[in-house]
Amino acid sequence: MKTTQLNHVALHVADVARSCQFYRDVLRLQPLARPDFDFPGAWFRIGVDQELHLIGGRQQDVHSASRGSHWAMMVDDIDAWETHLKELSVAVQPRRCRPDGASQLFLPDPDGHMIELCTPPS
Numbered sequence: 675m676k677t678t679q680l681n682h683v684a685l686h687v688a689d690v691a692r693s694c695q696f697y698r699d700v701l702r703l704q705p706l707a708r709p710d711f712d713f714p715g716a717w718f719r720i721g722v723d724q725e726l727h728l729i730g731g732r733q734q735d736v737h738s739a740s741r742g743s744h745w746a747m748m749v750d751d752i753d754a755w756e757t758h759l760k761e762l763s764v765a766v767q768p769r770r771c772r773p774d775g776a777s778q779l780f781l782p783d784p785d786g787h788m789i790e791l792c793t794p795p796s
Contacts, residue, residue, distance in 0.1 A: 682717075682725035683745050685787050686732040690714045692784050693728050700762055701747075701789070720747060736786040740767060744780070746790035752777045755791050 687693040694716050697703045703718035703726060714730030738744055749755050752769070756779060759766045767780040775796030781789055 680724055682727050683720075684727040684729055685783070685785070686734075686736075687728050687730060687783075687785050688732045689784070690716055690728055690730040696784050697726060697728070700759070700764055732785060738782070738786055738788040740778075740780040740788055740790065742788070744788035744790055746778075746792050749791045749793065752779065752791065752793050755779060 685693075694705070697716075697718050698705060703720060706717040706719055706725065708715060708717045716728045718726040718728075720726055756766065756769060759779070759781060764781055770778040770780075772778060772795070777793045779791040781791070783789060
């Protein structure tokens with residue numbers, strides 16, 4: 675018996691439409707069909723077969739930081755992503771290089787959930 679992979683990340687958001695705009699237009703995630711739940715939300719594709727699930731109705735504060743609670747997505751071209759985010763005036767922390775050579779960019783979503791965009795270790 676074993677786990678096989680991460681299936682999805684679920685984030686509690688205050689404004690589903692605002693979050694959808696961010697994840698679709700800024701992070702360029704593909705929207706997915708979502709079951710007809712009795713609460714607001716949206717789903718997005720991450721990579722080949724993983725997903726991001728947004729759940730509406732958040733009222734509590736978000737506590738997230740690059741050295742605390744965050745989630746990460748592997749990217750193909752960190753330079754292109756950094757340029758794209760700057761062109762959109764997205765607040766991005768300065769690029770970091772991990773001790774193993776992986777590059778990292780950290781940015782908050784509209785609710786303050788910290789997201790890491792990273793490259794594989796060198």
